[in-house]
Amino acid sequence: MTGSDDFDAFEAAVPLSQRAMAARPTPYLEDLNPAQRAAVEALDGPVLMLAGAGTGKTKALTSRIVHLLNTQRTRPNEILAVTFTNKAAREMKDRVSRLLGGMEGMPWMGTFHSISVKILRRHAELVGLKSNFTILDTDDQIRLLKQLIVAANIDEKRWPARMMAGIIDGWKNRAWTPRRVPAAEAGAFNHRGTEIYEQYQDRLKSLNAVDFGDLLLHVLTIFQDHPDVLAQYQRWLPYILVDEYQDTNSAQYLWLRLLAQAHKNICCVGDDDQSIYGWRGAEVGNILRFEKDFPGAKVIRLEQNYRSTEHILAAASGVIATNAGRLGKTLWTAAKGGEKVRLIGHWDGEEEARWIGEEIEAMQRGTRRMDPVGLDSMAILVRASHQMRAFEDRFLTIGLPYRVIGGPRFYERLEIRDAMAYFRLAVSPDDDLAFERVVNTPKRGLGDKAQQSIQRAAREADMPLLEGARALLAQGGIGGKGAGQLRQFVEGIDRWHAATLREHNHIELAETILDESGYTAMWQNDKTPEAPGRLENLKELVKALEQFENLQGFLEHVALIMDNEQGEVGEKVSIMTLHAAKGLEFPAVFLPGWEDGLFPSQRAMDESGLKGLEEERRLAYVGITRAERICTVSFAANRRVYGQWQSALPSRFIDELPAAHVEVLTPPGLYGGGFGAAATPMDQRVASADVYNSPGWKRMQDRATSRPMSQPRESKNVVIDLQAVAKFTTGDRVFSTKFGYGTVQGVEGDKLDVAFDKAGSKKIVASFVVAADRADDVPF
DNA sequence: GTTCCAACATTTTTT
């Protein structure tokens, strides 16, 4: 444990009242605009800093910390500064230390989870744990739950462990211990939810383990049940700062409220318009209610945006304005003019990827209208990760360098988790979950039967699995070739454990463990294409050990910090999800896939209704505001999703973009313009698509019966894979375009009239001929 | 105990 000195420092801390409030020079204040300055100087009492996108939030936050120190109000170890991610914590630390000219120890700056671990290690016994508890990740959590579910005789097929894990996470996010789960939730998980939850918590306790949710929940329990402990922390931590307050869940909110209720020096920073984590328990309500929760709170709005041009800001504001129940901000910028937000429609997803690829290359070269833009300055932000594939495929084809941000993280890879399990066993041989994970990896001839015997032996004698296995071996309870191998495994663990105690070179030890266990050999003998990559990853893992003094230290670190530093070099376009883009900024941003159902996501709307839609809209807001100078929104009429063709209407968010700040692009050729978006004013653009009853659809269905196909699904918008070429007129201009759908009433060869109507008023009529030139695209 | 195939799911992601 590293934290004990902090606690001692607290005990010795001079009471606040005795500290002089000396005025020292404050050059950092000169750098701030009036709102930022107000937020920095309001040091006492509750403060809500409402910081819109790109308004210098981190600057204000870090300056505030420096100001707290500089005015001698408090000392570095008395400031509690919480963030959500390790990355954010790291950035804050860096910036504070830069302002201070050298780092002063700020032990209480970190994520909710890392700070909770620190507190929990100190008081573990108050919730029935030992101070050296292990932290389980999602995978361990699910395996444990699966055991309980099977033991409870529940059909794991119909009621998967993953689902139960989700339910438990949700409950923990709301700070509900098994006893506090409200009666209304009794029906969860086939009426067995609370029962399993309780068993799960018991099991964790007996394993001396906690999951991520527990870190907060246990601390909360301690604070609630032991007022003396709470009072101590309130005294130790007289100043509290919270970043990204709009993303706090109920448990975090309670955690903060308890700590802050004595001195009320809490400064929460956030933006209700950027709350995009509702699906993992974040409560926008926390930020909306702040003034009620903390009476007399100062609310300071940071509204000057330093990131984006006028048009981009106006477009984002226009979209977000549709949401109800906002605290409300009016962002403005001194940067007038610039490019309007560009909007373009495509025939299908591949076309969209092709166009964006070409556009990126053009921007890289520079055009008449703009100077060259580097690849590092460009990003493609998608709603769902499966959208990335089309871009990767295309960019590989044209040789455009790209990097995918997010995705499966290093420490979540199979081989890394296996290796970590070996390390965990070496450090604490009693770690049953680690034991289970690797007893038969690589294959040791220990299948279900053998493992069950080990489990039984261990449970009967109430000992860890390793000891159970040892006992079983002693009494000859395991037969065949498995016995020899299990003996080797057990002896190996003993040997490695002894080595960790002898302060051996831990890097060498790690290599030894992986070699002696046969794990490295397993991948070396594997001829599948991914094996070499996995071996590479293992090498990287061992390399990462260099930064730590021993295996324990490394494991502790990894349990909480599951992110990977990809120190990739070279100019590359970034591809990531909108969620991953939060907090980032790029001169040029592409926002593809703005189609109803994809974005806003159908599922979000089905599951959370209007709330879900509003969160999607905030996501759109986040997306647009990532852009500094160029923002390109696009959509496609047809898209292949999981091997199925789907058609969709342009996203309703497109209609919400204020027309005055949007430039509708029409690329050369027949493609583009999708539904007439390129040609018609925003308020006139619509398409409808009931084709089920059309002869064309009937005919396609007939054709389909001869070959297997998926049933046409209940959907309003259905792809017609016959291509329609349309001509239509707006004002004095005539456009032609290709359509994926419309109100189709004919078959191939027919002349068709399509009425584009919005809210019943028909405004544009396009006549077109249904052609069969895309017949090979017909999915059946 | 291992291998193979059919069934299944597939928004977003941190700790």
Added chain:
DNA sequence: ATGTTGGAAC
């Protein structure tokens, strides 16, 4: 389309 997983066949 694709990758994972559970159960049956070997």
